[in-house]
Amino acid sequence: MPEKWLPLAEVMVKQKYHFAGRHTVVKKCYWTHKALTEDRHCYKCKFYGIESHRDIQMSPAAFWCWNACLHCWRIRPQDLGVDLDETKLTIVDDPKWLVDELIRIHRRLISGYKGHPRVDPKKFWEAWNPVHVTLSLTGEPTLYPMLSDLLKEVHRRGMTSFLVTRGVRPDILADLEEEPSQLYVSLEAWDKKSYNYFTRPLVPRAWELTMETLEMMPSFTSPTAIRITLVAGFNDTDEALKGFAKLINLAQPTYVEIKSYMWVGASRMRLSKANMAEHEYVRKVSERLSELTGYPILGESRASRVVLLSRLEKPIRLGKGCPEGLNTPEPEEGEYDAPYDPDIMP
Structure with a gap:
């Protein structure tokens, strides 16, 4: 890892991220x-049978993104004065080695x-013995x-995968030789104006690229999902919901x-x-x-x-967890699945 990136990595380590190689975190x-x-x-x-204790949560692009979303919890390079182009991942670790490292770090954790x-x-x-990434x-x-190649390595070892993307690289998604077990496109904005305001793209035509991704979603053979992050006071208006409905109609997830x-x-x-909505409001x-x-x-x-919406009668089960499915008893309200430490600030 280049020395000038180390201040960013050090903060992420304090936030309990663990590095696998130079650009991947677990x-x-x-x-x-x-x-x-x-x-x-x-x-x-x-929803999907993914066993929580056997799930490796990771990113192969720890410092890089084409958006600077207002709601994102991640530390950005400029927060620490680090000179790094967030739009280009310039170092590439071998995918087979990375999957070995993911399993090793998961076991250590x-x-x-x-x-x-x-x-x-x-x-x-x-x-x-993790079964999902x-x-x-x-x-x-x-x-x-x-x-x-990373997805191939994951699946070759008998594990399933969820790929969560902003949808800004339709070219990459179109050229995948190996689909994820389930594809997520994460949205907060419903049109170009709201996108430019809230997701703060770092590259030209990011909204148009996202639309290209939504247009190609029906071509995927794997299950697909549109994840709408509800930000109370921003994307909860009737205008926003009608905009989301158009996007859902386009993507047919x-x-x-x-x-x-x-x-x-x-x-x-x-x-x-x-801006954090209670469940009743969701x-x-x-x-x-x-x-x-x-x-x-x-x-x-x-x-x-x-809340899960679908035209299916029941979700497709990708794992053996929670055999009662949608009838699984709920944990106490107020807990949430946070892959980050909410008390660590830049």
């Missing part, structure tokens, strides 16, 4: 801990749970130029997830706690969006403040 999720110690699981388990009085030994050994966490994963923005990390310098907004799109409400997770 972090233990809140729900990994809860799944091991209390048998509680996140909404990905409830959970090693302390062996022998823990509240951890079932069987569950610990399940966690020791979520490419999200921080940065834009489609900026990693060997993304298709398998699922629509409406999830509350969480007031954590660096986003607290830009937004207020009032449900109310989701009901209106359901009316506009014809996507029925299929399920919800109060703990994660998320």
Whole structure:
């Protein structure tokens, strides 16, 4: 890693990110801990069967993104005076080696749970052998130029994958030789004006590129999802919801997830706690969006403040977690799946 990047990496390490190589980070999720110690699981388990204690949360592009979104929790280079072009990932680690490192770091992160009085030994050994990788966490994963090879490596080892993208690289998505097990496109804006205001693109035509991604989503053979991060006071108006309905009609995703923005990390310098919606409000907004799109409400997770819409009768189960599916008992309200430390600021 270039020396001038080290101040940024040092802050991320304090935030409990763990580096795999020069540009990839891994972090233990809140729900990994809860799944091991209390048998509680996140909404990905409830909706899709993803086992929370066997999920590696990572990003192959720790410092790089084509947006500077107001709600993003990540530390940006300029926050620390680091000279780095966020739009170009200039170093590339080998994908096979990276997957080896992801598994090694995941095992190191959970090693302390062996022998823990509240951890079932069987569950610990399940966690020791991860079965899912979520490419999200921080940065834009489609900026990693060997993304298709990375997905192949994940799947070759019998693991499933979620790819979460802003949709700004339709060229990369169109050329994938290996699709993720499920593709997410994350949205907060409903038109170019709201996009330029809120997502603060760092490259030209970012909105148009996002639209290209939405247009190609029906061509994917894997399940697809549009994730709408609900920011109270910004994208909860009827104008915004009608705009989202048009985008959903264009993309025809398998699922629509409406999830509350969480007031954590660096986003607290830009937004207020009032922008974080309570679950009841997420449900109310989701009901209106359901009316506009014809996507029925299929399920919800109060703990994660998320509502699932789909035209399917039930979600496609990609893993063996939460065998009761949408009927899985809820954790206590107020908990949330945060892959970051909300108390660490730049």
